[in-house]
Amino acid sequence: MAKKEDGGQGAPSRLGRGLAALIGDVDTEKSALDRARGQRRVPIEFLRPNPRNPRKRFGDEDLADLAASIREKGIVQPILVRATPEDADRFEIIAGERRWRAAQRAGLHEVPVVVHKVGDREALEIAIIENVQRADLNPLEEAEGYQRLIDEFAYTQAELGDVIGKSRSHVANTLRLLKLPNPVQDMIADGSLSAGHARTLVTHDDPENLAREIIESGLNVREAEALMKRPEKTAHESAGAPDKDADTRAIEKRLSDALGLAVDLRHKSSGAGELRIRYKTLEQLDGVIERLVDK
Known part of the structure; x- marks a missing residue:
């Protein structure tokens, strides 16, 4: 499929050259001089966020720390922008939205920028590259950014890998995260579940419940992979607990689905038993109490 053109820009194989210098990752005298020129x-209110920015989450604590640094030292690296179509004196951020947000918190009236004439495709590429190289994206945001380049500009996975400096397999594995159900994607986005853990769940019949077991049991990626090979067992059984019969596992699953939490049911030979409900926050505990106590 032929790649869509965007303002006469070249093919992506040529685009990647020089992007490192453009975003400030090549610290040479020449690139520093070029940026300075x-x-x-510009006034801080003359900038606006890029709606295509793959980064959607900006942690409050992270912004507060950066704002404190900006108050003391200013913005060390200029924000990359492009002129807006309706007003050449106002700008859309290509890369550096986090710095812009923190600068507002720090009370700055002006910010340093470097203006570039780029189209939508290259602006999105630069935004993804900058965030990936600085590890600013969570794995899901990275996957969504890759998918947008594929959908809007007809990239193949190999071409995308060349542009962003990653292997084709990395691109493919990252894109697989988008196949997971929304609750599991939320766990990835908030950092509860790593990309390595999440990739083990893509082909599982019940990725949501397995993801909860992985989180609640604190399994590493290798243990999660081992659990995938034995889907009939729970995480606690994989860690050395005795086997459970099908009826017990069915009850555990019903309770887990109802509560949204990992459940461990243990029968004793005397007929007695023990039910454990694992929670990570007081809010989760409150939710259990609301279900068990009459109002």
């Missing part, structure tokens, strides 16, 4: 200061 193109740098200017």
Whole structure:
């Protein structure tokens, strides 16, 4: 499939060259001088976020720390922008939205920018590359950014890997995360579940409940992979607990589905038993109490 053109820009195989210098990751005298020549200061209110920015989450604590640093040292690296179509004196952020947000918190009236004439495709590429290289994206945001380049600009996975400096297999494995159900994607986005853990769940029949077991049991990726090979067992059984019959596992699953939490049911030979409900926050505990106590 032929790649869509965007303002006469070249093919992606040529685009990647020089992008490292563009976003400030090549610290040479020449690149520093080039940036200095193109740098200017503009009122902070003249900038607006890029709706295509793959990064959607900006942690409050992270922004507070950066704002404190900006108050003391200023913005060390200029924000990359492009002029808006309706007003050449106002700009859309290509890369550096986190710095812009923190600068507002720090009370800055002006910010340093470097203006570039780029189209939608290259602006999205630069945003993804900058965030990936700085590890600013969570795995799900990275996957969504890759998918947008594929959907809107007809990239193959190999071409995308060349542009962002990653292997085709990395691109493919990252994109697989988008096949997971929304609750599991939420666990990835909030950091509860790593990309390595999540990739083991893609082909599982019940990825949501297995994800909860992995989190609640604190399994590493290798243990999660081992659990995948034995889907009839729970995480606690894989860790050395005795086997459970099908009826017990069915009851555990019903309770887990109802509560949204991992459940461990143990029968004793005397007919007595023990039911454990594992929670991580007081809010989860409150939810259990609301279900068990009459109002």
